[in-house]
Amino acid sequence: MTVRKYSSISQDTTLATTINSVATSLTVAAGTGASLLGGITLTAGDIFTIAIDVDTINEEIMYVTARTGDVLTVTRGQAGSSAVTHSAGATIQHVLSSSDLNWFNNMIQSNSAIGTTPTLDGNSNQVQVRRDTAAALTAANPTLAAGEIAFETNTGKFKIGTGSAVWTALGYASILPSLITAKGDLLAGQSSGVAARLAVGADNTVLTADSTQTLGVKWSTVAVPTLDLTFNAQTGTTYSFISSDVNKLVTLTNASAITATIPNGVFTTGQQINVQQRGAGQVTIVSDGTTVITSTGATATAPKLRAQYSAATIICTSSNNFTVIGDLS
Numbered sequence: 001m002t003v004r005k006y007s008s009i010s011q012d013t014t015l016a017t018t019i020n021s022v023a024t025s026l027t028v029a030a031g032t033g034a035s036l037l038g039g040i041t042l043t044a045g046d047i048f049t050i051a052i053d054v055d056t057i058n059e060e061i062m063y064v065t066a067r068t069g070d071v072l073t074v075t076r077g078q079a080g081s082s083a084v085t086h087s088a089g090a091t092i093q094h095v096l097s098s099s100d101l102n103w104f105n106n107m108i109q110s111n112s113a114i115g116t117t118p119t120l121d122g123n124s125n126q127v128q129v130r131r132d133t134a135a136a137l138t139a140a141n142p143t144l145a146a147g148e149i150a151f152e153t154n155t156g157k158f159k160i161g162t163g164s165a166v167w168t169a170l171g172y173a174s175i176l177p178s179l180i181t182a183k184g185d186l187l188a189g190q191s192s193g194v195a196a197r198l199a200v201g202a203d204n205t206v207l208t209a210d211s212t213q214t215l216g217v218k219w220s221t222v223a224v225p226t227l228d229l230t231f232n233a234q235t236g237t238t239y240s241f242i243s244s245d246v247n248k249l250v251t252l253t254n255a256s257a258i259t260a261t262i263p264n265g266v267f268t269t270g271q272q273i274n275v276q277q278r279g280a281g282q283v284t285i286v287s288d289g290t291t292v293i294t295s296t297g298a299t300a301t302a303p304k305l306r307a308q309y310s311a312a313t314i315i316c317t318s319s320n321n322f323t324v325i326g327d328l329s
Contacts, residue, residue, distance in 0.1 A: 249311075
């Protein structure tokens with residue numbers, strides 16, 4: 001797409017060497033190429049309007065399409081002028097030509113739906129962006145200018161140009177309300193630049209990541225943790241608690257007295273063990289000689305379960321320190 005560029009600080013210059021009527025480049029006075037363009041940088045498709053031999057019978061309008069130092073690449077005989085020979089020393093100016101003004105006028109008056117150029121509606125003074133059907137835009141596959149918007153008339157979606165990416169390489173910039181069809185619907189990324197609807201989940205489900213899903217997420221039923229106790233039934237007269245006893249109920253059953261030992265270095269802060277006396281033999285909870293026990297028992301450091309079916313909980317309060325709470329004597 002042709003882009004016309006203008007500068008309000010362009011400086012006049014002169015022709016360095018004579019050119020004939022078919023030359024497609026010219027050289028301006030040494031060191032004046034940049035100042036003539038007034039800070040404008042030309043890229044492919046850009047034009048910069050100049051006039052040479054201004055206000056004379058030989059005046060010619062040209063479009064500058066590229067500059068290398070003081071050498072300008074030009075398109076000759078524009079805006080109704082004719083390509084003629086110009087002598088060294090001819091005045092060169094940046095001008096606003098009839099061709100420029102006609103271009104603006106056509107833009108304003110144009111009111112047709114087009115797939116190539118943004119327009120301004122002359123009847124209602126409304127800006128009309130580039131637009132066409134999704135199929136037509138895909139088929140044409142234009143390269144939108146940086147910041148240029150193009151709208152799909154049949155889908156309501158639009159894209160914003162980068163100045164380099166073709167239409168099919170651009171992601172949609174719009175999120176349409178029509179994508180949401182029910183309360184609780186979510187939008188999730190389907191791929192780079194592509195959003196899609198995730199239907200609302202059932203009551204009491206939660207959103208979880210799942211790379212096998214199209215949208216990378218899914219609704220899942222909340223797993224309800226179980227608090228059911230498991231048992232470790234012991235029938236001897238001695239027992240030393242082990243790490244797998246954590247959160248279990250250790251039952252101690254024997255007609256004779258039972259000694260239950262809390263070992264050193266097995267349990268960590270916050271872990272707990274439940275213990276119950278099932279037989280007639282009274283249970284005494286003791287240290288292995290290193291662990292420290294506290295309780296409300298008659299012997300605080302070696303509490304006893306009060307009677308058959310009495311129970312207690314052993315809690316690790318810090319490294320190798322335990323407190324025993326429950327039905328003690």
